[in-house]
Each structure stands twice: as C-alpha cells, then as structure tokens.
Amino acid sequence: MPLRGDAFVLRTGDWVSFDDTDHQVVALSGTSVRLRSSDGSETVVLASYLMASPDFAVTGADPLPELEPSGLLSTVPASVLAAAQEWERHVVEVETGLPSDAAPGSTPRPEYEPATRSLAERDAAKAAELGVGIRTVQGRRYAYARQGLWGLVDQRTTRLANTTGRADARLVTVIEEAVAAETPASTGTRSRLIRRVIKQIEETHGPGVVPIPSRSTLYKLVDRLSTGRHTFGSAVTRRQTANRPQKPFTPTFAARPGEQVQIDSTPLDVMVVLDSGLTARADLTIAVDVATRTICAAVLRPVGTKAVDASLLLAKMLVPEPMRPGWAASLRMAASRMPHKRLLDVDARMQQAAAKPVIVPDTIVIDGGKVFLSDTFTRACNRLGISVQRARPRTPTDKAIVEATFSAINTLFCQHLAGYTGPNVSRRGERVEDQAAWTIPELQDLLDEWVLAGWQARPHDSLRDPYRPKKAISPNDEYASLVAACGYLPLVLRGEDYLELLPVSWRAINDYGIRIGYRTYDTPDLGPFRRQHSGHTTKRGLWEVHYDPYDLSQVFVRTPRGWVTVPWVHLPLVSARFADFTWQHARRLATETGLDNTNEAAVARVLDTLLPRAEHGPDTRTAKVAGRTRAGAASHRPPAPRAPEPAPSDRTTEPAEVIPFGVFDAHAEAERWL
Known part of the structure; x- marks a missing residue:
C-alpha cells in the first residue's frame, strides 16, 4: 500500500513520549532536538538517541509499519502464499480503487471509485464480491497496513513445529535424561537407548501407565531430542560438544609479546x-x-x-x-x-x-x-x-x-x-x-x-x-x-638460572655428606659447611639443595660462596646417568630379589645392571624405564655452574683430585664394544 511521503515525519510542534513524560518538539537543529516537557523544562537530545528510546512515540500519529519478513515468506507453502497475494490485490483495490496488478491507464470500477465511494462502501462492495463479512475485509486491511503481505498470510501455517508432537511429557523427560547419560558412555544404538527408556518408565511409573507410541514414532522422537548432540556418533565429538560453554566464544587478544x-x-x-x-x-x-x-x-x-x-x-x-x-x-x-x-x-x-x-x-x-x-x-x-x-x-x-x-x-x-x-x-x-x-x-x-x-x-x-x-x-x-x-625488549636469563628452576629439598650437611632418597652425595667442597647451621632458622638450619629428577647423579647446594655441585658417592658403580623413576624401579627390583632397598650400594649394583639387561628383555617394564632414563638424560641442559673458590689455606700445594676407578663389568664392557 503506497504511503504518503510525509506520513512519518517529526515536525516542530509535535508531542512525543520520551523518558516516561510527554514533551513537545520546540526546535530542530541538525541532529539535535529541543524538547519542552509539560512542566516547562527544556532538554536537548540527539535525534538518534530520542528515536532509539524504548518508550518513544509520536502522540496521535499512526504507528510505524513493520517491514515484511522476506525470509519467513520463503517458508510459507506456495498455495498459502498465493492466497495471501490474492488478498493483497483485493485490499489494494479497496484502498486505492485499482488492484495491484492493474495495467497503466486503467480506471477503477464504479463500486471502488474513491471519488464517489466512501471507504466503508468500498469495504461492503468487496465483502459482497468475495462472499465474506465486512469485518473480514476491514481486518485484512488493518493487517496489511501493519505488516504488509505477511499480515495476509494464514498464520496457522507458520507455527513452529512441536519437536515432541503428542508424546507424553513423562516420556519426553525420560528420553532427555537417557540422551544426557549417553555423553560419557561408549556409543550405542538407538534400540539400546529405547530399551533403557521403556525400562526406566516402567520402574518409575509402572507398566502401562505412560502411553508408549509405536517403534517408528519412538525412533523419530529420539532423533529429534538428540539433534546436535552426536548421541549415536563419535564419542569424542559427543564429549567435546557437551564441554562447550553455553556463552558465545570470546577471541583471545594480546597487543604485545608476552602479554599472554x-x-x-x-x-x-x-x-x-x-x-x-x-x-x-x-x-x-x-x-x-x-x-x-x-x-x-x-x-x-x-x-x-x-x-x-x-x-x-x-x-x-x-x-x-x-x-x-x-x-x-x-x-x-x-x-x-x-x-x-x-x-x-x-x-x-x-x-x-x-x-x-x-x-x-x-x-x-x-x-x-x-x-x-x-x-x-x-x-x-x-x-x-x-x-x-x-x-x-x-x-x-x-x-x-x-x-x-x-x-x-x-x-x-x-x-x-x-x-x-x-x-x-x-x-x-x-x-x-x-x-x-x-x-x-x-x-x-x-x-x-x-x-x-x-x-x-x-x-x-x-x-x-x-x-x-x-x-x-x-x-x-x-x-x-x-x-x-x-618498545618490547626482553631481559633473558643467565645460564645459572637453570638451577633456580629445579625442585628444592632442604637437607643437613653431615660428615658423610647429604642424604636424599636413600642416596648419599658428597664432595670435598662441602668441607667448610659440614655440621654447620645454614642460617635459615625457619628451616632449622638445613641447607637448600636443588636436584634434577632426570639426572640424580649429582645435586646442587646453595652456599654463601655460591653453588656447589655434589656428585653421588656410588656414581662410579653406575655406567650412565639415572633419573628418579629409574632409581625407584631399581629399588623395587632389589626388593624382588631379596635385597635391602634402603642399602644404596645394593641398589646401585641393581641400577648398574638395569640398563644393559633392558637391551635384551624380556622385562618390558624394565626396558621402558631404561628408555625413559636415557631420553631424559639426553635432553638439553644449560652448563653446570662453576665450583666456588676454595677457602684460604696455609698449604702451598693443593691436593690433586682423586678420580675413583669404577668396578669393571665384563658384560657392560662387551656391550660397549659391540
């Protein structure tokens, strides 16, 4: 229906509803509107803000028309849409005198001539022509004025389909619970779920109390209630879908390196x-x-x-x-x-x-x-x-x-x-x-x-x-x-900072050295600190010892003179570096052979034979431990810190470093040559 060009215009002098109060438009300047309330106060607001207000309306003016939902029109059956278009021809003829598809130069029929017939007379003529009541014609005109062609569509055909149909609400509830229970379970078939649903309904409400539809209807109902949940598809996809948050995803953003x-x-x-x-x-x-x-x-x-x-x-x-x-x-x-x-x-x-x-x-x-x-x-x-x-x-x-x-x-x-x-x-x-x-x-x-x-x-x-x-x-x-x-500029770490990132264990430095996990670590560099208080009263005078779980052949002690590298006293008995899980496995093997797993010398002998024996099997568990140990030891590590300067001494000649001989193992030597 054609509209007048000035039908929906805001003019000076119009009364509008805004901010729960009636205002009169007293001036328009660009995008600004000056309003005067009924009590005489004046306000200047932007036109966009005024018209976007939820309670904005022009007093006495017709409401703004709604645009036709073109997307919804495409969902209407063809016969229903054709009937609406036919009603559009009749409504336009009542309003203007000519149908919407009239050829140029056509003249209105006498009963629809706007110059000689009133709108009520035209409504009566159209009702007599179509064999309907006058109220029906007037209602179609009003609907067309508000919603266009969509107002003439039979709304009964546009109702959204009910996914559960006429199924009993108790049955629907049980099916939804069964579908939700399938999320952590292994993927099954629809027949298994239906069997569980029927069994649950009979246990809860009794046999025959809740009406059960036919098998095909049950299958359709299950499919509708499980849509988008991958209930009968991939178990991984089903769990991932269930873990997705309900709120919309927010992209992670960072403006500088290292921000996140x-x-x-x-x-x-x-x-x-x-x-x-x-x-x-x-x-x-x-x-x-x-x-x-x-x-x-x-x-x-x-x-x-x-x-x-x-x-x-x-x-x-x-x-x-x-x-x-x-x-x-x-x-x-x-x-x-x-x-x-x-x-x-x-x-x-x-x-x-x-x-x-x-x-x-x-x-x-x-x-x-x-x-x-x-x-x-x-x-x-x-x-x-x-x-x-x-x-x-x-x-x-x-x-x-x-x-x-x-x-x-x-x-x-x-x-x-x-x-x-x-x-x-x-x-x-x-x-x-x-x-x-x-x-x-x-x-x-x-x-x-x-x-x-x-x-x-x-x-x-x-x-x-x-x-x-x-x-x-x-x-x-x-x-x-x-x-x-x-302007980002990183400050990189020093090589010795590697030690700071290792786990810490607080230990005493005794005459025999340091004990950690039934292992003894000792070096002559610990001489000035034996039986001494570390100065950490909260740790009862114990010393800070850092260790690498992937290489227990040595530990690192923080002293007032710097870091001290302390080797394991039984290291010459072992042909390779060993990790914490290797040591624990060697202790288990010692226990299985009747040895004392608290005797580190005995465990060291078991540890020495662990890696060569793992090359031949068949102990799969031992072989895996050996492989993990060597892979961990081969990883990149920063260089070890330098030893602290020795304490002043009256001796003019420092004693030479004693390098202990390892115990000769013929099997290990043969493997090395091979």
Whole structure:
C-alpha cells in the first residue's frame, strides 16, 4: 500500500513520549532536538538517541509499519502464499480503487471509485464480491497496513513445529535424561537407548501407565531430542560438544609479546624409538605466545611429563635458541627481520642465536594438570614475576590457541614423520610401531629445526599486516612489528638460572655428606659447611639443595660462596646417568630379589645392571624405564655452574683430585664394544 511521503515525519510542534513524560518538539537543529516537557523544562537530545528510546512515540500519529519478513515468506507453502497475494490485490483495490496488478491507464470500477465511494462502501462492495463479512475485509486491511503481505498470510501455517508432537511429557523427560547419560558412555544404538527408556518408565511409573507410541514414532522422537548432540556418533565429538560453554566464544587478544602465553601438554601422534629398542609415544609440552603465535618452547619427554619439565620449559623460553651444526644459515637471527642488532646489545648470546624471539611472559594460562599446579612450576613463575591463570575445568576454549597449535603441529609436522599414528585409532595404519625410526633426542632436534623453519617463518592466517589486511605474516614478522610498536625488549636469563628452576629439598650437611632418597652425595667442597647451621632458622638450619629428577647423579647446594655441585658417592658403580623413576624401579627390583632397598650400594649394583639387561628383555617394564632414563638424560641442559673458590689455606700445594676407578663389568664392557 503506497504511503504518503510525509506520513512519518517529526515536525516542530509535535508531542512525543520520551523518558516516561510527554514533551513537545520546540526546535530542530541538525541532529539535535529541543524538547519542552509539560512542566516547562527544556532538554536537548540527539535525534538518534530520542528515536532509539524504548518508550518513544509520536502522540496521535499512526504507528510505524513493520517491514515484511522476506525470509519467513520463503517458508510459507506456495498455495498459502498465493492466497495471501490474492488478498493483497483485493485490499489494494479497496484502498486505492485499482488492484495491484492493474495495467497503466486503467480506471477503477464504479463500486471502488474513491471519488464517489466512501471507504466503508468500498469495504461492503468487496465483502459482497468475495462472499465474506465486512469485518473480514476491514481486518485484512488493518493487517496489511501493519505488516504488509505477511499480515495476509494464514498464520496457522507458520507455527513452529512441536519437536515432541503428542508424546507424553513423562516420556519426553525420560528420553532427555537417557540422551544426557549417553555423553560419557561408549556409543550405542538407538534400540539400546529405547530399551533403557521403556525400562526406566516402567520402574518409575509402572507398566502401562505412560502411553508408549509405536517403534517408528519412538525412533523419530529420539532423533529429534538428540539433534546436535552426536548421541549415536563419535564419542569424542559427543564429549567435546557437551564441554562447550553455553556463552558465545570470546577471541583471545594480546597487543604485545608476552602479554599472554598459553601452555599445555599432549601425547604426540608419532611413535618414537626408546634407547631400549621399544617404541612408545612421547609427550609434547609447548608454550605459545598469543600476540605473535610464536612457539616459545617445545619439549619432548617420554611417557609422562614431570613437574620439572614445565619449569625447564620456562628456562628454555627465556634463553636464546642456539644455532646447531647442520642448520641452514637462513635460520640465524641475523638473517631474519627481527631486530637482531638491538637484541645483540642486550645479550651477546644473540650473536649465534637462531631466528626465534625470546619472550618473557606476563601471564601464563594453564590447565588443571598436576605438572602445572606443582610447587616447582608456581615457584618458578613467582620468582620471574609471571602471573598464572588457570583455565576452567574441561574448557579447552579458555586456551584455544595452544589447542589449535597442537592440531597444526600434527598437520604440518607429525604426519610427515616415520611412525605417524594419526589422530585416533580409526586413522592409524598397519604396524605403525615397525615404522618408528626417530629417537626422542633426534625428534627433539627435528622439532626445534621445524619450529624455526616451518613455523616461525611461515605466514600465519591469524596474523595480518595492519596496512595490508589481506596479507598474512609470519610470527617473526609480527614480533618485529610489535617490538617497534610497543618498545618490547626482553631481559633473558643467565645460564645459572637453570638451577633456580629445579625442585628444592632442604637437607643437613653431615660428615658423610647429604642424604636424599636413600642416596648419599658428597664432595670435598662441602668441607667448610659440614655440621654447620645454614642460617635459615625457619628451616632449622638445613641447607637448600636443588636436584634434577632426570639426572640424580649429582645435586646442587646453595652456599654463601655460591653453588656447589655434589656428585653421588656410588656414581662410579653406575655406567650412565639415572633419573628418579629409574632409581625407584631399581629399588623395587632389589626388593624382588631379596635385597635391602634402603642399602644404596645394593641398589646401585641393581641400577648398574638395569640398563644393559633392558637391551635384551624380556622385562618390558624394565626396558621402558631404561628408555625413559636415557631420553631424559639426553635432553638439553644449560652448563653446570662453576665450583666456588676454595677457602684460604696455609698449604702451598693443593691436593690433586682423586678420580675413583669404577668396578669393571665384563658384560657392560662387551656391550660397549659391540
């Protein structure tokens, strides 16, 4: 229906409802409106604010018409839409005298001539023509004036379908509970769920009390109530869907490097070869900077990630990545776009550093894993002034960027390696264990090189050039851009800071040395501190001892003169470094053979035979422990601190260092030559 051009215009002198009070428009100036209330006070408001007010209305004017919902019109059946369009012809003819499809130059029929017939007479003529009541014609005109063609559609055909139909409400409730119970369970069939539903209804309400529809109707009802929940599909997808938060996802944003770093661990989808010859998957722990998408550090560990690994991850993040033999010269920081000279002025180690930025995090987002909630990790973060933010339980969207990075590593790196297992069992090939070719140290070196060449220099879809938004840039380019914008300059750690990130145990220094876990550590450098008070009264005079769970062959003691490296007294009996889990396994073996597991000499002899015997089996558990030990010992560590200066002495000649001979083991020597 055509409208007058001035039908919905605000003019000076009109009365409007605004802010629960009647106002008169006294002046219009650009986009401002001056209003005078009934009590005489005047207010100037913006026209957009005035018209957006919920209670705004022009007094005495017709309400604004509603636009036709074109999307809903496409859902109406064709016969219903044709009937509405036919009514539109009749309504327009009553209003204007001519139907909507009249040809140019047509004249109105006498009974619909607006010049000679009133609107009431035209309504009566149309009612007589169509054989309906006058009220029906008037109601259609009013509906058309408010909603257009949508007002003429038979609304009975537009009602939303009831998903449960005529099913009993008690039956619907039980089905919904059964569908919800399928979330943590293994995937079953619809028939199993229906059987459980019928059984539950009969136990709750009694047999025959609740009407049960036919089998086909039950299947349709179950399908409608389980829509979008993957009840009968993938169990992983079903659990992931159930864990999604109800609120809309909020993208994580950071404006400078280190503003937020997300850390997480996951088993890598690659079979690796342990030194024992067995194959197993490795745990990958990574730290991803949100602002630049830089993989600040990536650490591989066999079987299970320990608490110390998260702390070592911090140490690896905060020191420059050194170039290694065999790496291309293009991977040097000097060959990249990063501010190499500026960083070189801060730390000389940048001269031989690889092209990966050193990022000091302000906030670290972690999950509820024990590796990150340990005292070792939180103590390291507190020392470095890093805020730790814990993600909500079973809410991976809180650290979605690191989760997406794991997926990218599998796609861009892991699937090209020998021994790739695929993301799940349904995508795993045949005899993948036989295809494994890389050890953990070798795979760690490959991963470090790929991070530099395949990730840091590769354009990332989430990183965009601000001047060319359609062009993706690499994490290194984004780092260089943000450094120039925010003036970020990292202060990297020293090599000795590695010791600060190790776990701490408070012990006394006795005549025989230090005892930790049925092991004795001693060195002549402890001489001035034996039977002495450390000065820490809250620790009852005990000394601060740091140890590496992956290398228990030595510990580190903080003294007033600096760090003292203290070796294990029975180290000559053992042919290799050993970890904490190796020592515990050796104690269990000693107990099984009837030895005293508190006698460290006896345990040391068991430990010495543990690694060579694991090469031949068949003790699979022992072989796995041996492989984990050697992989942990092969990992990169900063150089050990220098020993403290010796105390002044009256002797002119220092005694020579005594190097004890190890016990000769013919089997171990033969294995070494072979």
